[in-house]
Amino acid sequence: GESVGLHLPTLSVQEGDNSIINCAYSNSASDYFIWYKQESGKGPQFIIDIRSNMDKRQGQRVTVLLNKTVKHLSLQIAATQPGDSAVYFCAENIQGAQKLVFGQGTRLTINP
Amino acid sequence: DAGVTQSPTHLIKTRGQQVTLRCSPKSGHDTVSWYQQALGQGPQFIFQYYEEEERQRGNFPDRFSGHQFPNYSSELNVNALLLGDSALYLCASSLFNHPYEQYFGPGTRLTVT
Numbered sequence: 001g002e003s004v005g006l007h008l009p010t011l012s013v014q015e016g017d018n019s020i021i022n023c024a025y026s027n028s029a030s031d032y033f034i035w036y037k038q039e040s041g042k043g044p045q046f047i048i049d050i051r052s053n054m055d056k057r058q059g060q061r062v063t064v065l066l067n068k069t070v071k072h073l074s075l076q077i078a079a080t081q082p083g084d085s086a087v088y089f090c091a092e093n094i095q096g097a098q099k100l101v102f103g104q105g106t107r108l109t110i111n112p
Numbered sequence: 113d114a115g116v117t118q119s120p121t122h123l124i125k126t127r128g129q130q131v132t133l134r135c136s137p138k139s140g141h142d143t144v145s146w147y148q149q150a151l152g153q154g155p156q157f158i159f160q161y162y163e164e165e166e167r168q169r170g171n172f173p174d175r176f177s178g179h180q181f182p183n184y185s186s187e188l189n190v191n192a193l194l195l196g197d198s199a200l201y202l203c204a205s206s207l208f209n210h211p212y213e214q215y216f217g218p219g220t221r222l223t224v225t
Contacts, residue, residue, distance in 0.1 A: 032212050043116070043202050043216030044155065089154050098211040099145065099168050102154030 012109045019077040021106045023090035026071060030092040034100065035064060035075045039086045047075070047088075077108075085110050114139060116205050116217035124223045125193050133188040133220045137205030143167075144186040145214060146178060147202040155202055161186050162208045190222075198224045 013019045025033070031052045036044035048059045050066050050073075057064050063076040073090050087107045091100040117136045125131050137144050143162045147155035157170035161180035180186045184205075190197055200221050204214040 034212065036216075041218070043204075043218050046213070046215070049212065091154075093212055097168065098160060099157040099170065100155075100212075100214065101157070102147075104152070104154050 009104065010107045010109070012111055013080050014111050015080060015082060017080055019075075019080045019084070019108060021075045021077075021088050021090075021108065023073040023075075023103055024071060025073060025090070025092050025103075027092065027094050027101075028068075028071065029095045030101075031095040032093040033064070033066060033073050034091045034093075035062075035073075036089045036091060036102075037084075037086045038089065038105070044089060080108075080110055082110050082112070084108060116203055116215050118201075118203050118217040118220050120220060121218070122221045122223075124225060126225055127193055127195060129193050129224075130189065130191045131193060131222060133190075133201050133203075133222070135186045135188070135203030135205075135217060137184050137186070137203075138215050141205035141207055141215070142184050143206045143208045143211065144180060144184065145204045145206070146186070146188045147204065147216075148172070149200040149202055149219070151199070158188070193224045195224050198222060 034049040035047040038044045048062050048064050050057045050064045061078045065074045087105040089102050089105045091102045119134045145160040146158040149155040158172050160168040164180045175191045177189045200219040202219045203217045206214045
């Protein structure tokens, strides 16, 4: 069935280190994936997206990797800053549908 | 350029009551999607409106209904409120021909007592 899940509910990293947030999805018909950042009291904010015909996409300090063989998605944040503290969600779109399926989320905390 | 706005910010209702939440999409967007986010969970898709019609619907009962107006703004109505309806309700806007690029509002926190 439709499901997007995350391996770890919480992740703590040192300021300046790189962060890697993982996500597993189960629907092989998913054709589009998005990472969102949600800060306390706010709605999800778009970070980066990737289509299923790609395996890597880079943005500013962020990189998304897609491994369709094992249905795995990851978000890498370089040089993590205090402002990166938030809950991160991966979301998938199943081909033909116009709705996003979200995972449970990973809370990223930054240690000074 | 205003982003997605939602009202009210917070709302407290009693079981059995009805509630209406409102959303104004980002300027230029024509499609509105509604999501329910329970505490500690990811958003769950409720439904999507385009051209004043419901286009897609998630696994939510008929107690959840919506409307889209000619100016693209939208309302979410929930009847016969249950305690389990307590959640953050998020509105996301997009262009119908670019459905993946959804911009979220800050949400309405609904508490049912």
